Amino acid sequence: MNPPDPAREHTLGGIFAFSAYLLWGFLPLYFLALAPTGPWELVAWRIVLSLVVCALLLTVTGTWARLVTILRNRRLAGWTVLAGILIYVNWQVFVIGTLTGRVLETSLGYFINPIFTVLLGVLVLKERLRAAQWVAVAIAGVAVVVIVVGYGSFPWIALSLAASFGLYGLVKKQIGPSVDAVSGLTLESLWLTPVAVAQLVVVAATAGLTMGQVSTAHTVLLVCSGAATALPLLLFAAATRRAPLTLIGMLQFLTPMMQFVTGVWLLGEPMSAPRWVGFALVWLALVVLTVDSVRHARSR
16 A cells, blocks of 8 residues: 655645634634524533534544543543633634634734743743744733723733633644544544533523524524534644644634624624724734744755
8 A cells, every 4th residue: 555645745735724714714604693592501502412423423433442441541531621611711702702702812813822822831831932922922912911001901802812722722732643633523522522511401401592583594603603613623633644734723713704704894893093003913923923834844
């Protein structure tokens, strides 16, 4: 059997990564189309239906045995519990931000995420930063201060998204290749299912569930939220196995940029002068970080 062609694998990885980030970029519009479903019901269905999608994938691929093997390893199972908690926080905050007219702040969170990931490398993994990386971190810190002072509110949605997804990535790094994408998402969804069921019970007892109560199109879209959650995650996992990290890193800015465009031009969210300055500083930090990463990769 011939080994895979590296150039073809890199191209495929780039396509998978681009597709994943493109789908994530459309999520705000998808979730807004699910009105009047609220954020707590939406995330609950997202968890339950993701578990259904993953169970189907495990059945089709015949990989249930791999899942059982992971469960027998207490260390790996424990890491998947932590990963599930972090991705739950990320999903819930993202949906709350989207459905309460704060799509711009969600985009800011994913713009800040690479900077936060770099900081985690220093604080947790004891990595050393290059001078340009410290400059990028400092610029991002100034950006957050400008937004807080100028806009008059603490960007908790943005910082929560950056922190939760950054920590989620760190946990995934600790797990490593021992847990494949489908098994990982299956276990994360499984641990969160009791939380999702509790949320559905509370929503049913208070506001009432919207599943099957609005229209056929609404029900279909809500049922498809599981696939909309699982598909980009699986594409991203396929991409990271094939494409260089520099390419993955540069393409990741597609998602927050699409969210930014959605918030400003499609939803008409206000962009005050301090917000423009804050976003501009974050973008400057990302340019510094990206250029430094590319130059470092080439030198190696």
